[in-house]
Amino acid sequence: xxxxxxxxxxxxxxxxxxxxxxxxxxxxxxxxxxxxxxxxxxxxxxxxxxxxxxxxxxxxxxxxxxxxxxxxxxxxxxxxxxxxxxxxxxxxxxxxxxxxxxxxxxxxxxxxxxxxxxxxxxxxxxxxxxxxxxxxxxxxxxxxxxxxxxxxxxxxxxxxxxxxxxxxxxxxxxxxxxxxxxxxxxxxxxx
Amino acid sequence: xxxxxxxxxxxxxxxxxxxxxxxxxxxxxxxxxxxxxxxxxxxxxxxxxxxxxxxxxxxxxxxxxxxxxxxxxxxxxxxxxxxxxxxxxxxxxxxxxxxxxxxxxxxxxxxxxxxxxxxxxxxxxxxxxxxxxxxxxxxxxxxxxxxxxxxxxxxxxxxxxxxxxxx
Numbered sequence: 001x002x003x004x005x006x007x008x009x010x011x012x013x014x015x016x017x018x019x020x021x022x023x024x025x026x027x028x029x030x031x032x033x034x035x036x037x038x039x040x041x042x043x044x045x046x047x048x049x050x051x052x053x054x055x056x057x058x059x060x061x062x063x064x065x066x067x068x069x070x071x072x073x074x075x076x077x078x079x080x081x082x083x084x085x086x087x088x089x090x091x092x093x094x095x096x097x098x099x100x101x102x103x104x105x106x107x108x109x110x111x112x113x114x115x116x117x118x119x120x121x122x123x124x125x126x127x128x129x130x131x132x133x134x135x136x137x138x139x140x141x142x143x144x145x146x147x148x149x150x151x152x153x154x155x156x157x158x159x160x161x162x163x164x165x166x167x168x169x170x171x172x173x174x175x176x177x178x179x180x181x182x183x184x185x186x187x188x189x190x191x
Numbered sequence: 192x193x194x195x196x197x198x199x200x201x202x203x204x205x206x207x208x209x210x211x212x213x214x215x216x217x218x219x220x221x222x223x224x225x226x227x228x229x230x231x232x233x234x235x236x237x238x239x240x241x242x243x244x245x246x247x248x249x250x251x252x253x254x255x256x257x258x259x260x261x262x263x264x265x266x267x268x269x270x271x272x273x274x275x276x277x278x279x280x281x282x283x284x285x286x287x288x289x290x291x292x293x294x295x296x297x298x299x300x301x302x303x304x305x306x307x308x309x310x311x312x313x314x315x316x317x318x319x320x321x322x323x324x325x326x327x328x329x330x331x332x333x334x335x336x337x338x339x340x341x342x343x344x345x346x347x348x349x350x351x352x353x354x355x356x357x358x
Binding site for chain 2: 007008011012014015016017039042043044045046047049050051
């Protein structure tokens with residue numbers, strides 16, 4: 001074997017590694033043998049330092065909340081908080097922000113109500129379009145079939161006169177009408 | 192062997208091991224107390240005629256207790272990584288002032304380098320070199336192969352020796 005052993009080879013040898021050729025070299029080469037002995041002394045010196053009581057430290061148990069290792073945890077926590085906030089805003093009407101210049105509760109209750117009324121009326125109109133005689137009476141009947149009690153207003157006369165369903169039936173003319181939903185009182189008899 | 196004799200014989204060694212593995216004297220004292228509480232409980236449950244190899248048992252329990260402490264989230268959070276050794280307080284052993292200065296610097300570097308080792312490298316190096324267990328005994332106590340012990344030792348020693356090489 002030519003050339004001296006490297007430090008890492010000597011260290012491997014110290015801990016029981018190395019090959020037969022390296023061992024032979026170590027016994028024959030005085031320089032490597034001296035380095036090997038120095039390695040042993042170094043490790044013993046290190047062990048001796050560690051056996052002694054360590055010197056006191058300048059204590060600085062610093063709290064470092066923004067160190068890189070806490071970043072994923074912080075990000076996950078922030079995301080969870082945002083998700084909770086969003087879900088509360090969506091599913092809890094009372095937590096919605098007030099609309100400008102309105103009473104918050106009333107406004108949101110109307111918004112909540114509006115789509116269902118709209119769809120009922122749409123269904124009624126759609127049903128009417130597929131039946132013969134698309135006159136206003138059938139339209140009214142279709143709306144009534146939807147079991148939404150309401151009062152009927154002639155759009156041309158809107159704001160000037162009200163007419164009941166019987167009046168409309170008698171007149172037989174109702175180019176356009178609109179149904180305004182009313183509360184059902186206990187005495188009201190449904191069809 | 193009485194519990195008191197056991198405590199007197201091994202408390203210093205357990206405390207030093209914990210101090211080296213945790214690098215914090217207060218934590219080391221706490222863990223050493225926990226370990227000797229376990230010793231006491233074990234002692235109560237033991238048959239008096241039963242022979243027990245206390246030293247390996249103590250080392251194993253201490254290493255595991257230190258490992259548990261290191262894994263604790265709060266310990267990681269509060270464990271200061273910016274602690275600096277006060278070099279003025281190093282022991283001098285009748286050396287000349289120049290040697291003492293050199294020695295203090297070197298010792299400080301050794302301690303700092305030691306604290307940068309991984310937990311496993313520290314455990315293996317301390318058991319093998321400071322407590323002077325054999326490689327096979329270290330492997331048995333830590334529950335790893337002798338090959339792994341040698342690998343950890345090699346890395347730890349290479350890292351620590353670089354410090355001495357810079358003298």
